[in-house]
Each structure stands twice: as structure tokens, then as C-alpha cells.
Amino acid sequence: MTTSSVDELLAASGETARVLASADQSAWNGRIVESTGAILGLAHWDGTLYLDGETILDPLRQLYEHAGEQQPTATLVRYRESLATLLHEHGHFLGPSGSTQEAAREAFTKPGSRELEEGVTEAWAQDHLDEYIHRLGVDKVAPGIESVRAGGYYAAFVPAVRKLTSDLESRNDLSRGEVIDLLNRQTAAGQFPLLVTLVYNSTRLPDLEPVGADTRSRLESILRAGLDHLDAYELTASGFAAAKSISTADQLLDYLNQEIQSAESAYTFSPLHADRAPTQATACTLPPPVPTASPHEAALSGPTPPSPHEAALSGLAPPSATRSQSARLHPARGRPVTALTSHAHERCRERNG
Amino acid sequence: MEHPSGTTLGSTPAATTAAERQARADWLITEFGRLAAQADDPRDQARFRRTADSLVRLAIAFRS
Numbered sequence: 001m002t003t004s005s006v007d008e009l010l011a012a013s014g015e016t017a018r019v020l021a022s023a024d025q026s027a028w029n030g031r032i033v034e035s036t037g038a039i040l041g042l043a044h045w046d047g048t049l050y051l052d053g054e055t056i057l058d059p060l061r062q063l064y065e066h067a068g069e070q071q072p073t074a075t076l077v078r079y080r081e082s083l084a085t086l087l088h089e090h091g092h093f094l095g096p097s098g099s100t101q102e103a104a105r106e107a108f109t110k111p112g113s114r115e116l117e118e119g120v121t122e123a124w125a126q127d128h129l130d131e132y133i134h135r136l137g138v139d140k141v142a143p144g145i146e147s148v149r150a151g152g153y154y155a156a157f158v159p160a161v162r163k164l165t166s167d168l169e170s171r172n173d174l175s176r177g178e179v180i181d182l183l184n185r186q187t188a189a190g191q192f193p194l195l196v197t198l199v200y201n202s203t204r205l206p207d208l209e210p211v212g213a214d215t216r217s218r219l220e221s222i223l224r225a226g227l228d229h230l231d232a233y234e235l236t237a238s239g240f241a242a243a244k245s246i247s248t249a250d251q252l253l254d255y256l257n258q259e260i261q262s263a264e265s266a267y268t269f270s271p272l273h274a275d276r277a278p279t280q281a282t283a284c285t286l287p288p289p290v291p292t293a294s295p296h297e298a299a300l301s302g303p304t305p306p307s308p309h310e311a312a313l314s315g316l317a318p319p320s321a322t323r324s325q326s327a328r329l330h331p332a333r334g335r336p337v338t339a340l341t342s343h344a345h346e347r348c349r350e351r352n353g
Numbered sequence: 354m355e356h357p358s359g360t361t362l363g364s365t366p367a368a369t370t371a372a373e374r375q376a377r378a379d380w381l382i383t384e385f386g387r388l389a390a391q392a393d394d395p396r397d398q399a400r401f402r403r404t405a406d407s408l409v410r411l412a413i414a415f416r417s
Contacts, residue, residue, distance in 0.1 A: 038405060039402070040402040040403055041403070042409060045417060052402075055399065055402075081399070105417055108411060109411065109415050111369065114407060114410075114411050151396070153399070153403045154404070154407075155400075235385075238400065
């Protein structure tokens, strides 16, 4: 396809994004509102796409006014930024067959949903921008646009999402980028269920647990708390935000691994040892908690001092104090597990009366 | 720049009410708008505006 005007480009932008993502449907209603206020790009829940005139649409108009001409790098970067925003916003409209904006909108208000969706949409748009440009024929209109690079956005979310999805790809033997692709085809209503399923199915729990066990909900709580925590870094500089995004994801993965280990060990606890009272009494005693920095304190530690904005957001509580997390005082990764899991502990309590 | 609602970011999701989250989103939209207006670097302006857009989308979702 070769688009010969900005109108043609915009008209084709939604369907090209949908096909590129292999999504079943797009909620875009075909309307684009040129905004003049604070909004840069917004995929409204009513299906309308809002794009800033000066920053997004004017560069695209200029692109077609100078079709085929060689442009300086700065101009090409501006074109590319506009197209990146266009693709990102279209990503928000994508969903599977039968999905609705009403359900997506409601799910988007839940903790962690915005961070996940923005991180997924931005990561996917960054990864597929060259192909999007090619499919729209913009590489012919603006020669050299594929050879310049524009930095992405959402530094607080994207690195964590990449880290998390990369881990899930390894756990599930999926190819690189596949989880981001899968999540990008979902609305907010489907993203967390998919994420939890990918975590849960990568464990032995589907074979070990009875139907109705609440492990999935605990995994979802950990994922939501961890992702929700990321917006503490939205106000910080990009480099700092990206570093904290990664360290938060590391911690989130530690929590997930601990929860999985806890749940699995509850079903594989040896009865030979469980029915020996003295051993049982010892084994059922959790070691005293080791004083450690809270997840938030740990995330904020390091050589870089907090910025004024971060300082303004200080005093924020750690992600969660739920039952599943209260047992996570001792990071599991790289250490032998000496403590009983919360599940096993409860079982011991039942046995001990 | 203290958030008027006193909402604690990163606290237990269940303990953070929708109203608190909505109030926080509203506050952050204002903050990011202010930062975008004050930023000299166009890239920082865009970064703040993109984040504000995301929060506007959240605020609309809360109000719908």
C-alpha cells in the first residue's frame, strides 16, 4: 500500500494497525478529532481518536507536502514520533472478538491495569513501528524514515513489561515478543486474566491443585500490586524510571516465584515427615522475619538520590500486605527454602489443632 | 506537591479505593500538565503530555 495524502494515511491507519497486530477487532469508530489543548494522543473509550494538531498531525501533513524529498534527521524523527503515537493509540483500540469498550473501560480502572496496558501498547508499537511505516508506504514518501530512531515513552512501564513478558516467554517456551503480541490483542479486560494464566500454566499447579484453589487470585494480586507500584516513577527522569521499572519487575518476579513455590510445596509436602510430631513442630515454625527494606524502600535505594518529584511522592507504602505477600520476607531466588510455605503452615496448624 | 487525597501509591490495591485512585489521577493530570508547560525540552514536554493523556483516559474511565 502507498498512501498519497494524510487523509489516506489516517483512513488506513486503524485497519493497518489491526492487521499488523493480528487482532480480531478495533474499537476505533473512524473518527479523528484534531485537538488543540493539552492532549497529544488519546484513544477515547467512545472509539474516537484524538490527535494534537501541532505535534502529531502537522508533521504528517508536512510529510506528504514534501513527498519523496530528502529531509534532515530532525524532521524524519518528528515524522516518526507522530507515526509512533498514531500506532500506539490504535493499539489501545484492539481487542478480541466480542470484547467491548465498556468492559475494557471498567477493567482499566483496576490497580495495575493502566500500567500494564500502556507498557504493552508502547512496547508493541516500538517493536512494530518500522513494519507499520512500511505497510502504510510511508517509507516511500519519506525516504530514510526507517533509518532514524526516536526514543519511546512510558519509561516507568515499558522495561518492567518487557522483563515480565520475557520471563513468561521463557517459562512457557514461547518465542521472543510473543507475550507482548498476545497481550496487545487484548483489551484491559483480557490482559490480566491472560497474564495470570501464563504464569499459572507455567507451573505444576494445574496438575497439583484442586479446582477452585485461590492461587490464581493471589498471583493476580501480586501482579497488580507490582505493576500498580510502577506509577511511583512516572514523574521521575526517564533513566531513573527505567532502572526502577526493571528493579520493580525483578522484585515482582521474586514474589511470583515465592508464591508459586509456596503453593507447589503445599501439595508436595512429604507425609513421611508431616506425621512425625517433633519434626512437624519444628517444621511448622516459621523462622523469625529478617528485617529488610520494604519493596518500595528497596526500589528507592541506590546511588541515585530521589528527585524533587520522587521526594514529593515519598512515604508511599509497599505494594501489598496481603496474606500471600506477608510470607515473603525472605527473597527466595538463589536461596534454599528453609521456611514452610504459608499453605503448609496452615496445614500444620490444622494438624496441630 | 502533596497529593490532597493522601492516596498512597503502591499500597495494597484492595485498600486503595476507586475514589482515591480517581482523585490521584486528577491530581497527576494537573501535575503533568504543569510540568509539560514548564519543560524546555520538547521531548520532556511530549513525555509529560503522553503520561497525562494516559491519566486522562483513566479519569474518563472512572467517570463513565
